[in-house]
């Protein structure tokens with residue numbers, strides 16, 4: 001402020017400087033008044049959180065562009081409790097009842113999605129479809145995700161996994177499992193295109209750019225200016241990925257239908273004359289699915305191998321059997337949430353009650369999975385990788401210490417009508433791959449480059465190499 005007063009006093013004789021004065025003083029006053037309003041008068045003033053975050057969206061946006069947003073939100077929850085005002089209009093919850101209050105079947109209609117970046121202008125994928133198109137798209141895609149459809153894919157999965165296992169054996173001395181899981185999961189969902197590995201490398205650029213744009217959009221008219229600070233290669237990644245996906249859809253549409261082929265696309269393409277999805281929607285859904293079905297699954301698989309390697313007593317063959325396998329999947333997604341952030345929703349105009357807190361209309365609410373799953377409020381021994389906590393309580397290995405865990409807060413796929421459409425597919429796929437790998441190989445971490453606490457996350461994890469030495473087990 002001293003600088004402003006100085007300018008004001010010394011420059012007032014010059015017409016030019018009086019222009020500067022207006023340019024500097026008016027916005028400063030506006031920001032000052034807004035800051036006072038946001039701290040003392042805003043409807044969210046009573047919610048705990050740092051003052052700076054109540055004043056401005058900048059700290060949250062900066063954390064986002066650094067890939068640290070969810071980690072910072074965890075630190076805030078650790079300090080301020082179960083509800084925190086993490087930006088002027090944005091509340092983060094880590095309460096178990098949050099899920100049903102916001103995302104459940106009764107609530108979902110009242111709480112629309114907020115701030116989802118639309119990577120393509122003229123057609124939307126399911127995730128960003130508006131209320132008018134959403135039900136039609138969800139119904140069209142659901143067919144490919146039914147239990148029957150997933151069961152019908154088992155032989156395709158097996159064929160890919162067989163090949164994958166062979167490649168692992170050939171490269172067993174030193175192999176970056178993170179990379180190989182990414183290739184495998186991409187091949188599994190991209191059956192219609194079959195692997196183009198330079199393409200896979202673009203995925204991380206796509207979600208970094210989308211994450212950046214989502215943050216930039218918070219600044220309204222300034223957003224296009226902020227976009228100048230994105231890595232141009234990341235932006236190009238959006239374009240290239242979407243063009244590749246569109247080309248793959250085109251190729252697939254030209255192919256003869258093979259009745260033995262029962263991947264997700266065959267269900268949509270068999271009905272192409274009924275137009276369940278427009279061509280643009282097919283293209284952009286293909287692009288979205290190639291990301292949504294690849295990154296979080298490869299995250300979970302990589303995380304599992306990482307944690308199991310560090311906990312050798314778990315790499316017994318028992319891990320590959322039920323119910324341990326399920327417990328390992330859940331514990332991996334708890335300690336290494338593939339989607340550490342949270343889909344934002346906006347409270348209805350009249351306000352609503354969320355986990356016992358009155359939330360005024362227009363407030364944006366989110367649950368950040370990373371804090372919700374890794375703070376002691378919800379899980380005992382939160383930093384311990386302890387698959388046994390997921391075993392049935394009458395199981396001999398079920399630990400006493402974790403009986404108080406709030407297991408319902410663990411919803412890595414979200415809940416309600418807009419929850420992950422691929423949940424069943426993901427569990428089936430992860431189970432199959434993990435069981436095969438753990439049953440067949442002993443693995444040894446070659447370095448600690450994967451250290452999960454140092455990683456960044458943009459929508460999904462940005463995984464460093466997971467270098468492992470594999471040896472075939474003698475059963």
Ligand code: HEM
Pocket residue numbers: 126127128138189289292293294296297300338339342343344412413414417418419420421422423425426
């Ligand atoms: C471990 C694996 C996975 C995790 C943790 C995960 C997590 C999620 C979450 C939290 C959402 C809700 C997003 C929001 O509300 O903003 C979501 C949505 C979605 N997921 Fe997944 N997902 C996984 C695997 C998959 C797979 C394998 C597929 C496809 C084969 C898939 C396709 C989708 C789609 C299309 C949506 C949008 C649903 C909608 O808006 O109706 N996901 N996922």
Ligand SMILES: *[C@@H]1O[C@H](CO)[C@@H](O)[C@H](O)[C@H]1NC(C)=O
Pocket residue numbers: 323326327330390391410411412413
């Ligand atoms: C894993 O977590 C899900 C919650 O998404 C839960 O329904 C399931 O019972 C859990 N599995 C085990 C083995 O505890």
